[in-house]
Amino acid sequence: MRGPEKTPKTTILGGGAWGTALALAALHAGHHVRLWARDGEIAKAITKGKNPRYLPGIAFDTGIEATTDLQTALDQTDCVLSVTPAQSLRMVLNEIRAHMPANIPLVLCAKGIERETGALLSAIVTEILPKAPVAVLSGPSFATDVARGLPTAVVVAAQDDALAMDLAARFSARNLRCYASTDIIGVELGGALKNVFAIAAGAVAGAELGASAQAAMVTRGFVELRRLGVVFGAQPETLMGLSGLGDLLLTCSSTQSRNFAYGVALGRGEVLEGLPLAEGVPTAAIAARLAAQHGVEAPILSAVAAILAGVITVHEAVEALMTRPLKHENLI
Ligand SMILES: NC(=O)C1=CN([C@@H]2O[C@H](COP(=O)(O)OP(=O)(O)OC[C@H]3O[C@@H](n4cnc5c(N)ncnc54)[C@H](OP(=O)(O)O)[C@@H]3O)[C@@H](O)[C@H]2O)C=CC1
Numbered sequence: 001m002r003g004p005e006k007t008p009k010t011t012i013l014g015g016g017a018w019g020t021a022l023a024l025a026a027l028h029a030g031h032h033v034r035l036w037a038r039d040g041e042i043a044k045a046i047t048k049g050k051n052p053r054y055l056p057g058i059a060f061d062t063g064i065e066a067t068t069d070l071q072t073a074l075d076q077t078d079c080v081l082s083v084t085p086a087q088s089l090r091m092v093l094n095e096i097r098a099h100m101p102a103n104i105p106l107v108l109c110a111k112g113i114e115r116e117t118g119a120l121l122s123a124i125v126t127e128i129l130p131k132a133p134v135a136v137l138s139g140p141s142f143a144t145d146v147a148r149g150l151p152t153a154v155v156v157a158a159q160d161d162a163l164a165m166d167l168a169a170r171f172s173a174r175n176l177r178c179y180a181s182t183d184i185i186g187v188e189l190g191g192a193l194k195n196v197f198a199i200a201a202g203a204v205a206g207a208e209l210g211a212s213a214q215a216a217m218v219t220r221g222f223v224e225l226r227r228l229g230v231v232f233g234a235q236p237e238t239l240m241g242l243s244g245l246g247d248l249l250l251t252c253s254s255t256q257s258r259n260f261a262y263g264v265a266l267g268r269g270e271v272l273e274g275l276p277l278a279e280g281v282p283t284a285a286i287a288a289r290l291a292a293q294h295g296v297e298a299p300i301l302s303a304v305a306a307i308l309a310g311v312i313t314v315h316e317a318v319e320a321l322m323t324r325p326l327k328h329e330n331l332i
């Protein structure tokens, strides 16, 4: 006879919009959920069913145990979701190293490439927590949609198919459908690079260059994403899926995306300081550098990096893109 099912114990690192939304999703999937936030006020608010700084206007179920104490957050956990920004991952992993139980999966939910080193986030986990099986959760999913319980589909990748399937089953609930994948690199690259193309699409919208230009930018951005995927060893078909095409469709068309909104402000020539987190900003520079190092033709990535570095304007970038030598429509 089977014994009673054990309640999954899930720890979320990060009390921002996505950390809170994923904590709620885990709660709705029946987990015992603890969330670590570095800010005590945010931890208190989440425990009371709100996060006014990051999810304003959304009241949610109580039941998430939020704390500023890492030891408490990680005690007896059986799965950890890392949901702080990509550029903080190394710092956060170094902080949790002493408290992390051995052989517990670490699921990366941030989207970016480390600016200083060019490392993919999964490589940073392997370097700092070599005993933690690494997984990646990505796909078209606005935190506010997930927090409101709107239907959303994502993909969870792990090298071990059984782990990927387990995690997909663990986090799936009525309004969150998780597909499994074994292509960690493809899934993380799709999430990291779509942010840069969302900035490009936003800049085109902000500069009022028209819907046709926006569609061209997204389509050619997708070609660049697939080219970089080949270099990194991603499976090309992964990028046709939720983390890749799916997330481009979402974030290259909606001001709900912070990266798209950042691009809009850039295109309008507005002040950028103080805008919410746009992960595509640090990732653009390193992605353009990696593309150049590997001889990958990626004019949109380079243009976004150059605009963000203040080397060229949006209009100059568009003119340079439009007057490149004519060629066949190479799709890879
Ligand atoms: N929002 C969304 O819709 C989605 C976001 N993502 C990805 O999730 C990641 C996080 O995004 P999101 O939650 O939206 O971002 P937010 O800006 O909403 O929140 C970021 C959170 O990370 C915390 N944080 C920042 N730096 C550190 C650090 N060094 N140590 C500990 N905590 C830190 C912040 O704490 P504090 O408040 O103290 O500064 C805050 O709680 C990003 O990579 C994003 O691309 C993925 C899918 C959807």
Ligand SMILES: O=C(CO)COP(=O)(O)O
Residues within 6 Å of the ligand: 111, 139, 140, 141, 142, 143, 195, 198, 247, 250, 251, 256, 257, 258, 259, 260, 277, 278, 279
């Ligand atoms: O990654 C996201 C949706 O899939 C969120 O996008 P932004 O970070 O641009 O808001």
